[in-house]
Amino acid sequence: MARTLRLDPVLIQAVIAGALSFAHLHDLAAAAGQDGWKAWAYPVSVDLLLVAAWRRMRTDAENRDAWLWFAIALTASLGANVATAGLLDLQDVPAWLRILVAGWPALAFLGGTLLAHTPASPPTPAPDLEPEFTDQPHIEPAVDVTVERAPQSVPESAPELPPAEPAPEDAPPQPAPAPVAVPVPPALLDHARKIADAHHAQTGAPIDAATLRGRLGVPSALAESIAGQLA
Template sequence: MSRIRIDAVLVQAVIAGALSFAHLHDLAEAAGQDGWKAWAYPVSVDLLLVAAWRRMRTTADNRAAWVWFIIALAASLGANVATAGLLDLDNVPAWLRILVAGWPALAFLGGTLLVHSPTAAPTETAPV
């Protein structure tokens, strides 16, 4: 088991994660999701990223994991860019409200497929 070592890279990663989390929340809130729902969006995006990353690292055939990783990364990156002042958060366009409203179903599908897709069967070894 490896130990977590506090260093500059870990601190940077925590800060970047917190900022990305906040941007996802802000975008969800601006798109009409309020209260706990706005906070659930960044959790669903980040957990899908983690599930896909784990699957990519533990499964030989990881094409599906790459697809879901790219989808979640696009959602995260999109929120970060959208909240950089390029989008009027007081007047979110309908297409973005639709994307935000549809995200839970997409994330549920991705997470379910990543968790319940078959992995490569372990190879049997002959008895010694």
């Protein structure tokens, strides 16, 4: 069965645009001092970098490096087309353009290496919405059974409680125990009397047991016994 040959207008347009861009790049490289086979290698280098960046963009649309190198190669191709359209004197190419043309091979090699060796990001797996069927037996859910207890019977008559004891404030006050007399040495008693007289002369009041204890440095029981004898 014979196949009919169909000409795609888009493909024809791409071939024409590629041929013109190829020729413009060759003419610009030759005008910048790259003669012979070197002038033909420049358009090949630009087109290869453009294709490599485009292929990486199709497989990894979020790759910013691919977009960058695609823009660089496209700028080089468009720049050559504009420069050879009569806006630039190809007989007197400026120095900055010669520098760009001379440095293009290293730049193209760097871009091609990065595009070839940069790993592509793995695609995000789509969530599986289909239910999974297994051979495990169906298990019925457990039934929560609540058992209510019968209320306990309350005895009719509550046991009698013992009478409450009287509060401490209701109890009669107990007499305070009489202080135990502590023997006082005569010398200590004479010394205490001098201190008591001096205190009475200064304050006009008799000395108490707490002040006497602080002056003599004796226990509280001994100080109370001395105060009792001095009263």
